[in-house]
Amino acid sequence: RVLFRSAGYQDLMELNLVTNTEVRQSMIDLGADPDRIEVCYTGIDAEEMAAAARQRNATRAMFDIPDAMPVLAFAGRMTEQKRPLLLAEILHELAHRGIPFYAFVVGDGHLRPDLEQRIRKYRLGPSVHLAGTLDHGQWLELLGAAEIFLLPSLYEGISIALSEAMGLGVVPVVSAVGGQAEIGRAHV
Numbered sequence: 001r002v003l004f005r006s007a008g009y010q011d012l013m014e015l016n017l018v019t020n021t022e023v024r025q026s027m028i029d030l031g032a033d034p035d036r037i038e039v040c041y042t043g044i045d046a047e048e049m050a051a052a053a054r055q056r057n058a059t060r061a062m063f064d065i066p067d068a069m070p071v072l073a074f075a076g077r078m079t080e081q082k083r084p085l086l087l088a089e090i091l092h093e094l095a096h097r098g099i100p101f102y103a104f105v106v107g108d109g110h111l112r113p114d115l116e117q118r119i120r121k122y123r124l125g126p127s128v129h130l131a132g133t134l135d136h137g138q139w140l141e142l143l144g145a146a147e148i149f150l151l152p153s154l155y156e157g158i159s160i161a162l163s164e165a166m167g168l169g170v171v172p173v174v175s176a177v178g179g180q181a182e183i184g185r186a187h188v
């Protein structure tokens with residue numbers, strides 16, 4: 001893995017840049033010089049965030065979502081890492097408790113048929129829009145129409161989608177793995 005290579009070849013590099021303190025600590029644990037490792041957090045484009053925020057009402061109207069309806073957004077590959085089947089369980093529990101919602105699910109992968117099957121089984125179809133793969137602008141428009149960003153990943157580094165959600169003022173509900181918990185505490 002790159003982490004091991006970077007730590008092993010540090011004598012050839014002036015500085016290592018990593019995306020979070022967890023990676024930094026892992027490199028130190030492997031014997032890398034802590035004075036030559038800096039954390040450089042992932043950023044977002046403020047202009048793209050502003051454009052998506054301006055699109056909020058139009059996006060909600062396009063899907064006939066009432067103003068008071070909470071909207072959840074999920075984006076990721078439909079793989080074990082992103083746990084889309086856990087997402088289905090979360091949405092099922094919300095419906096079971098009588099909590100109204102609409103959910104945008106963005107992404108594709110080998111678990112999509114299983115996710116679709118669970119959505120049918122739990123009768124969530126009217127509340128869930130499976131968008132598949134979208135271009136970045138389309139994703140941001142859906143995210144900008146949401147109140148909550150769900151990312152129940154099994155593991156992550158730092159999700160750019162999480163940074164985008166926070167940039168849009170969308171409340172993140174994410175697994176405390178990798179750098180996810182750290183991103184909200186980052187100070188520049």
